[in-house]
Amino acid sequence: MRISIDSIDELPALAAKIRGDYSNKIIAFYGAMGVGKTTFIKSLCVELGVEVSEICSPTYGLVNEYETNDGQVVYHFDFYRLKDENEAFDMGYENYFYSNQYCFIEWPEKIANLLPEKLLKIHIESQNHSRIFTIEEI
Numbered sequence: 838m839r840i841s842i843d844s845i846d847e848l849p850a851l852a853a854k855i856r857g858d859y860s861n862k863i864i865a866f867y868g869a870m871g872v873g874k875t876t877f878i879k880s881l882c883v884e885l886g887v888e889v890s891e892i893c894s895p896t897y898g899l900v901n902e903y904e905t906n907d908g909q910v911v912y913h914f915d916f917y918r919l920k921d922e923n924e925a926f927d928m929g930y931e932n933y934f935y936s937n938q939y940c941f942i943e944w945p946e947k948i949a950n951l952l953p954e955k956l957l958k959i960h961i962e963s964q965n966h967s968r969i970f971t972i973e974e975i
Contacts, residue, residue, distance in 0.1 A: 839969065843967050845876065852881045855972065856884050861957045862938065863940045865952060865956055865957070866941065866943050867945065867946065867960045867961070872963050874943050882911055882941075886906035899918075899919070900915075911939040912936075912940045917944045919944070925951055926951075934951075934952075956975055958972070
């Protein structure tokens with residue numbers, strides 16, 4: 838599926854659509870720096886019931902944990918600063934990915950060999966003043 842977004846105001850509707858159309862809780866976000874991965878993850882978290890004030894990029898800590906208003910847990914990863922996949926092993930990535938909780942992964946290409954077989958891939962690219970979201974379920 839390919840969707841064009843012209844305004845940040847359209848992100849909540851896209852987040853609701855993804856939540857409604859896809860059951861996979863592991864979502865990998867691909868795109869250049871500054872394309873809006875974290876911004877869209879915020880919309881997904883709000884859709885799931887996370888307080889918006891809690892949501893920020895886990896760039897330095899690698900993972901942030903958020904709780905939804907109904908007690909679910911959402912894990913938000915940012916692997917940009919990873920030097921190699923061993924760092925993901927050291928943090929116990931398997932405990933997160935196989936927890937049956939939502940896992941939102943920025944810079945998944947840094948851990949390509951560790952990603953679960955089944956996941957949702959969201960590629961975001963900038964085109965003029967729009968963002969193009971390409972969504973692929975694996």
